Amino acid sequence: MKEILKSLWQKLFGDSVRAFGLVSLVFLASLAIAPAKNYFSEWRHYQHGYLKMIRNRSDAVTLQRHFQGGIQQIWLPDLAVVDRCTSCHVGLKEASLADVNMQPFRPHPVIPHKVDQFGCAVCHRGQGAATTVAEAHSSTLAWEQPILPAKYIESSCGECHRGPLPGTPQLNQGRHLLSRYGCVHCHTVKLPNGSTMKATDDPPSLSHIADKTTRQWIYAWLKDPQAYAATATMPNFKLSDDDARDMSAFLIANSTPQPGDTATPSAKPASDPAAGASLYGESFCASCHAVQNAAGNLVGGDVGPELTRVGSKVKPEWLQAWLRNPRAYDAETAMPHYRFNDPQVATLSGFLLAKADSDLLANVHLEEATPEQIAHGKRLVSDYGCASCHEIAGIKKPENFAPELSRIGNKPVTQLVFLPGMQHTLPDYIAAKIKQPRAFGQALKMPQYTFTPAQIDSLATALLALNDRAASLPPSLTVAATLESDYQPAGKAGKLMTDLACFSCHRINGHGGDMAPDLTWEGSSVQRQWLVEFLKNPNTLRPSLIRRMPKFNLTDEEVNELTDYIMTVYQSPAIDRDSMPLSSYPQGQIELGKQLFYGKYACQGCHIVDTKTDKGYIGPTLTQVGSRLNAAWIFGWMKNPQALRPGTAEPNRAMSDEDARALTAFLIAQKAAGKSEVARAKK
Amino acid sequence: MTRPPLAIVTLLAAVLVTSCSHKTASAPLPTPTAFGAAIVETSGEKQTAQAGTALPQPLVVQVNDDQGAALPGALVEFSAAPEVIFDPANGLTDSSGQVTTNVTLGNLAGRYPLTALTTNKARKKIALTIEETALGYQQTLGRQLNEQYCERCHNPESTVERVSNFDNLEIKPHPFTDGDTLNKIGDADLTAIISHGGPALNKSALMPAWGSTLGKSDIQALISYIRAISDPPYRNAGPVYGPN
Numbered sequence: 032m033k034e035i036l037k038s039l040w041q042k043l044f045g046d047s048v049r050a051f052g053l054v055s056l057v058f059l060a061s062l063a064i065a066p067a068k069n070y071f072s073e074w075r076h077y078q079h080g081y082l083k084m085i086r087n088r089s090d091a092v093t094l095q096r097h098f099q100g101g102i103q104q105i106w107l108p109d110l111a112v113v114d115r116c117t118s119c120h121v122g123l124k125e126a127s128l129a130d131v132n133m134q135p136f137r138p139h140p141v142i143p144h145k146v147d148q149f150g151c152a153v154c155h156r157g158q159g160a161a162t163t164v165a166e167a168h169s170s171t172l173a174w175e176q177p178i179l180p181a182k183y184i185e186s187s188c189g190e191c192h193r194g195p196l197p198g199t200p201q202l203n204q205g206r207h208l209l210s211r212y213g214c215v216h217c218h219t220v221k222l223p224n225g226s227t228m229k230a231t232d233d234p235p236s237l238s239h240i241a242d243k244t245t246r247q248w249i250y251a252w253l254k255d256p257q258a259y260a261a262t263a264t265m266p267n268f269k270l271s272d273d274d275a276r277d278m279s280a281f282l283i284a285n286s287t288p289q290p291g292d293t294a295t296p297s298a299k300p301a302s303d304p305a306a307g308a309s310l311y312g313e314s315f316c317a318s319c320h321a322v323q324n325a326a327g328n329l330v331g332g333d334v335g336p337e338l339t340r341v342g343s344k345v346k347p348e349w350l351q352a353w354l355r356n357p358r359a360y361d362a363e364t365a366m367p368h369y370r371f372n373d374p375q376v377a378t379l380s381g382f383l384l385a386k387a388d389s390d391l392l393a394n395v396h397l398e399e400a401t402p403e404q405i406a407h408g409k410r411l412v413s414d415y416g417c418a419s420c421h422e423i424a425g426i427k428k429p430e431n432f433a434p435e436l437s438r439i440g441n442k443p444v445t446q447l448v449f450l451p452g453m454q455h456t457l458p459d460y461i462a463a464k465i466k467q468p469r470a471f472g473q474a475l476k477m478p479q480y481t482f483t484p485a486q487i488d489s490l491a492t493a494l495l496a497l498n499d500r501a502a503s504l505p506p507s508l509t510v511a512a513t514l515e516s517d518y519q520p521a522g523k524a525g526k527l528m529t530d531l532a533c534f535s536c537h538r539i540n541g542h543g544g545d546m547a548p549d550l551t552w553e554g555s556s557v558q559r560q561w562l563v564e565f566l567k568n569p570n571t572l573r574p575s576l577i578r579r580m581p582k583f584n585l586t587d588e589e590v591n592e593l594t595d596y597i598m599t600v601y602q603s604p605a606i607d608r609d610s611m612p613l614s615s616y617p618q619g620q621i622e623l624g625k626q627l628f629y630g631k632y633a634c635q636g637c638h639i640v641d642t643k644t645d646k647g648y649i650g651p652t653l654t655q656v657g658s659r660l661n662a663a664w665i666f667g668w669m670k671n672p673q674a675l676r677p678g679t680a681e682p683n684r685a686m687s688d689e690d691a692r693a694l695t696a697f698l699i700a701q702k703a704a705g706k707s708e709v710a711r712a713k714k
Numbered sequence: 715m716t717r718p719p720l721a722i723v724t725l726l727a728a729v730l731v732t733s734c735s736h737k738t739a740s741a742p743l744p745t746p747t748a749f750g751a752a753i754v755e756t757s758g759e760k761q762t763a764q765a766g767t768a769l770p771q772p773l774v775v776q777v778n779d780d781q782g783a784a785l786p787g788a789l790v791e792f793s794a795a796p797e798v799i800f801d802p803a804n805g806l807t808d809s810s811g812q813v814t815t816n817v818t819l820g821n822l823a824g825r826y827p828l829t830a831l832t833t834n835k836a837r838k839k840i841a842l843t844i845e846e847t848a849l850g851y852q853q854t855l856g857r858q859l860n861e862q863y864c865e866r867c868h869n870p871e872s873t874v875e876r877v878s879n880f881d882n883l884e885i886k887p888h889p890f891t892d893g894d895t896l897n898k899i900g901d902a903d904l905t906a907i908i909s910h911g912g913p914a915l916n917k918s919a920l921m922p923a924w925g926s927t928l929g930k931s932d933i934q935a936l937i938s939y940i941r942a943i944s945d946p947p948y949r950n951a952g953p954v955y956g957p958n
Contacts, residue, residue: 132824132955140823141938142849143931181821196937198855201764295937330874484768484801484816632921636867636883646882649866673927680863683926 045210073163074102074118081136082123095127102162104149110508112150116167120151143198154187155179166561175326182488183458186440189496191504194512195223205493208486210262216420217433224511232264235527236361236422241286243349245358247395249279251629252344257481259344259391260337262321262329266478269469274411280400281408285424289360300381301374302348307382310375317538318578319365319544322386332546332578334535335366342387350380358530369586415476429624433477440498516541524596529594531583539601546578549676552603556675558613559598561659603675611662616696625688626695634694637660637681650681658703665695727744729927734935744806749835750777753842756812762857762943765848766821775842776812776831794828795820795955825947825954844916847942856939859932860890863924884919893944901937 042051042682056372069075078100085094103117119135122128123146128138139146144154152159161167161222168178179187195203211214213232240249251258253275256265269280301307311317311574316338323339331337345353354376357366371379399409404708409426416432417423439461447460450470463470465487468477471544482490518540520528528534532542537550553562569580586595602608628634637649640656656665664675669691672681686694758773777788790813805813819826830842843899850859860868866889870880880886888895896904903915909925912918928936936946941948 132822137822141934143853180765180766182818184766197858198851200765200854200858321896328874484765484818485770488767631919636920636922637879640758648879648882679863680866682863682924684923685926713891 034674040201041374048269051319054286074115077119077135078121081265084136085122086131093127095120095123100581104390105147105159107148107150110150110153111157112153114150114152115162116151116157117146118162119164130616136684152206154184156187161609170487177456180456180458183492183495186495189493190498190501192512193222193510201489201492203498204486205489205491208490209493212266212480212482212492213420214436217416219410219435219437221435221437223504223509226514230420232420233363233365234265234420237282237286237417238422238424239286239289241283242346244344244346246283246397246400247392248344250395250397251392253278259340261323261339262337264335266480268415268478277404277408278411278417279397281406281409281412282423284400284405285409299377300351300384301377302381302385304382304385305533306378307385310379313582314369314379314580315581318581323434334544334546338383338386340386340388340391342384343389343391345384347380350383351376365532365535366582367535367583368530369581370586372584415478416683436494436501437497438499440495440501443451446571458491461494462487465490491676497531513541518542520596521599522596523590527589529591536578536580547580550601552601552606552675554601555599555603555606556609556661556664557659558661559594562594562597563590566593605674606661606663606667608661608663611664611666611695612711613657613699616699618695620693621700622697624693624695627694630698631690632684632686632694640698652700653698655701655703657699657701660698662695662699665698666691669694734851740871740884743791744789744803745788746833748779748785749808749837750788750807750832750840751779751780751834752782752792752853753830753832753840754778754780754914755830755844759844760846760855760945762849763819763848764854765819765823768816768818769846771940772814773828773844773881774812774814776810777832777937778811781940786811788832791831792828794826794915797821798828817846819846819848820822820955823837823853823942824846824855827954845903845957849939851944853939853942855932856935856937856942859936860939864890864936883920885920887918888938889922891943891945893946893948895945897944897946904937904940905933905941908936915945 043053070148078098082095082098085098101118102115105114106119106554117123120139122131122136126141128136131137137675142187151157155178156168156176156177175564183187185199187209188196188199189206195206209220209228210231213230213234214220215228215230216232216234222228230554252265253268253270254272255267256263257267270287295577317331319332319334320338321329321333321337323337324330327336341572347359356366356368357364363367380562412418412423413426413429416429417433418426418428420480422428425554426683442457444455444457447455447457449455449460452465453459464477465480469475469479475589476628519542520539520651533539533550536544538545538663539550557565565580566583566585567587569582590664628640634640635645635647637647639645639647639652640654642654667687668681669684670688672679672685673685681702722952727861732845754776756774756776757768760772761769761771763769770880773792776792777785780787784807786807786809788807788809788811789804790807791804792815794800801816801818803815803817813830817828824847826846826848826917827892828841828846829842831839834840866867867879867883868890870878870889872878890896899907905915906914908928911922911923914923
């Protein structure tokens with residue numbers, strides 16, 4: 032053995048020339064490794080694959096011409112983008128490759144931004160400068176960001192776009208849910224513009240809860256809120272029987288009576304289901320409150336709580352006091368102060384109390400609470416942070432009760448504790464945590480929500496948008512959200528509008544709900560007399576809507592107060608009410624307007640002028656529009672409806688002034704036919 | 715002398731194999747107690763969702779016996795393109811003969827055929843294939859515009875919240891799923907109808923002109939949505955992601 036090695040050594044390095052030659056050969060070979068490594072690189076492999084793929088296509092010539100070999104790079108110093116993704120994703124800009132489903136050759140779907148102007152990693156994250164699949168997409172080198180799974184891609188839109196976008200429903204919904212489900216009561220979310228995200232769920236105060244409901248109901252609710260109402264936003268804290276017993280004991284013992292709530296009802300709840308249903312309907316309770324129908328479907332709005340089993344919850348005397356004036360119990364409530372009279376209160380309370388579920392409390396048997404149980408209940412109420420959401424007398428709202436989420440989108444994976452078997456990525460962690468918080472530890476306080484998989488994805492999307500880059504972007508690169516204004520109407524009328532909770536449905540000057548029309552320019556839009564009649568007895572403008580203006584039973588004085596305020600204050604600078612008359616248009620112009628209405632513009636597709644022939648169901652009925660709207664408003668509306676009410680479904684028809692004037696003449700001629708007819712129409 | 719080491723080696727190898735394969739082994743399939751004759755869709759077919767997101771409604775399939783009656787206890791397995799997630803991916807039919815699964819579509823826009831398999835008495839697999847559509851950015855925007863401006867007339871289905879205007883119109887608009895008609899109208903013509911109204915193509919004036927309300931990119935988004943939900947599929951509707 033030794034002999035053989037020795038002779039081999041002699042043969043190779045015996046003389047210096049031979050040794051030099053051999054070393055040179057080895058050296059040359061090692062030098063060749065670098066170009067060979069380059070030659071066999073992944074991106075070159077993909078570029079070869081791309082060329083092979085396009086060779087037999089009908090559009091091969093164009094694609095060939097667009098193709099550029101070698102490493103490609105998008106360099107955008109302003110955005111700190113150095114992206115080489117297009118080295119492998121060669122067909123990114125080729126719309127004609129739409130049928131290709133093989134990566135990395137798919138064309139990019141159409142989006143409002145161009146890849147040359149934004150690069151790739153700005154939205155998709157990952158390592159833009161990398162030129163291998165593993166380094167670009169995953170964080171093999173513990174670089175900043177792995178690629179963002181496509182299902183959360185809208186979170187990247189949210190870094191710059193702080194308000195809702197029409198093309199990002201998932202992001203919009205996620206942001207909405209963070210407020211609507213009160214996540215931000217416990218988790219502080221500071222937005223990049225410096226403001227703090229506010230909750231919109233309005234959890235009730237529990238300081239006077241014993242007036243409203245029984246300990247049995249509180250117990251059942253604490254155990255399983257969704258058993259009472261499928262739509263409840265209150266999460267399930269998975270309480271033991273004993274804990275729920277003690278917390279309910281504390282809440283009842285802690286409650287102080289509110290004058291008025293406990294007064295003996297002036298009228299007994301009346302059992303008249305037909306009258307009750309009709310009053311419930313007339314008052315449009317369903318605009319805000321949902322009720323489960325026989326088929327199990329929820330019908331109604333989600334501004335107020337679901338009422339399917341409300342009879343099992345509320346005490347009759349409280350309900351009557353609430354119906355008489357909800358603001359006495361909760362000054363901030365979204366519920367309007369209907370001016371119901373005693374018989375109406377009796378009918379409506381009787382109707383609502385009949386909505387009971389005898390199973391709900393059948394198995395709840397609670398003994399008299401002991402002082403120890405009440406003390407223990409108080410401790411639990413503090414521990415679970417109930418006061419983060421609810422006002423509870425004697426318990427302070429805890430500060431920073433749960434981790435702040437203002438930069439959650441940048442939380443390093445190394446700081447996360449994962450469950451066995453789950454992917455070690457931040458999006459997976461966030462989604463799993465929302466889906467089942469207690470899976471990460473039985474002792475955790477975060478309760479169980481009933482989000483659908485789609486809701487969880489949208490929440491994760493919204494949370495991932497809260498990251499360092501979003502917080503540090505210069506304002507020039509961001510698109511600000513329209514902030515909710517804190518507009519409040521002034522004076523007596525202002526007080527009245529708060530009492531009637533107009534802002535729960537209507538928006539004025541950037542403040543309020545979106546269920547009903549924006550009233551910012553209502554004074555320019557309608558005629559005074561119509562508004563007076565409408566407030567006294569709101570009739571149906573849009574037959575197909577199930578959510579409508581309720582009747583508040585206002586006094587004449589209140590109606591005048593409101594009308595004066597609306598007519599004077601809510602005026603558009605673009606409309607001069609008196610610039611066009613309300614009558615005496617030439618007959619020829621009215622006729623022309625009629626022809627345009629039924630012919631050129633086919634308005635009868637959506638509107639009704641003649642109830643005998645027209646059936647259009649989308650826009651408001653126009654049979655009496657001449658008694659309702661101002662001529663100048665109609666003219667302005669014909670010219671550009673979106674300018675007067677952004678987002679309206681009425682198309683802008685780019686009408687000439689002549690057409691718009693003729694249509695105005697025709698419409699303004701559609702008057703209410705005198706008092707008696709108005710009264711009949713109301714029925 | 716050689717036997718004991720061999721046994722040990724075999725044992726070690728077996729342990730090694732089982733421990734290594736543990737990671738990739740999926741949960742065992744439940745054992746069926748019944749075998750059906752047919753598998754049918756109950757609900758959840760032809761839905762659309764944004765790419766990578768869960769379908770709004772779960773997919774429900776039903777296994778029937780040879781009498782056509784619902785059969786409890788039959789095994790149903792779901793499969794599709796690798797990116798599609800079923801939760802759960804298999805299950806036994808419940809007392810009403812049904813299995814319900816939540817489906818999350820793949821990350822790329824396109825059509826996703828889903829397969830539900832069950833085993834019949836002859837131990838042969840019988841399959842049901844249904845199709846769902848994943849929408850890209852443009853189509854999602856188109857869907858939003860459709861809900862805001864178009865659907866009230868073009869969708870004949872009424873819901874409690876949204877009453878359709880379809881029946882009120884003298885000349886009926888085409889539902890956007892009506893591929894038989896809409897697939898024959900090219901993008902340029904659709905753009906013309908949307909921008910300039912029905913009369914642009916000698917069609918009903920009840921279709922108003924939207925060219926001053928919707929921008930060019932809005933109209934493109936709408937068309938791309940119409941193409942995506944067309945039934946039968948539009949020829950250039952994009953790729954189909956089958957199992958591979």
